[in-house]
Amino acid sequence: AYNERLSPRKRHYMRNMLSLTRSARSAVLTEAQLASIDADTLLLWGRDDEVTPPHLCELFRQRLRRGSVFWLHAGHA
Numbered sequence: 001a002y003n004e005r006l007s008p009r010k011r012h013y014m015r016n017m018l019s020l021t022r023s024a025r026s027a028v029l030t031e032a033q034l035a036s037i038d039a040d041t042l043l044l045w046g047r048d049d050e051v052t053p054p055h056l057c058e059l060f061r062q063r064l065r066r067g068s069v070f071w072l073h074a075g076h077a
Helices: 002-006 013-026 031-035 054-063
Strands: 041-046 067-072
Touching: 031 054, 041 054, 054 067
Parallel strands: 041 067
Antiparallel strands: none
16 A cells, blocks of 8 residues: 555655655754654664755764664664
């Protein structure tokens, strides 16, 4: 079902992509919110991620008090 909803050949592809983008935008944490997380935090990051490239992972990790990274041999999803 997921592949069918996001298939470029489907009529509602753009509407679904816009919906996904809006939901992601509302889930973004500010730098202050990231810095306020006081828990061990593991970032799982894809080495081939084109949506949030690997260099951004270091920025996230720096803003977390107790962040660590596990690299996946994968893209974004």
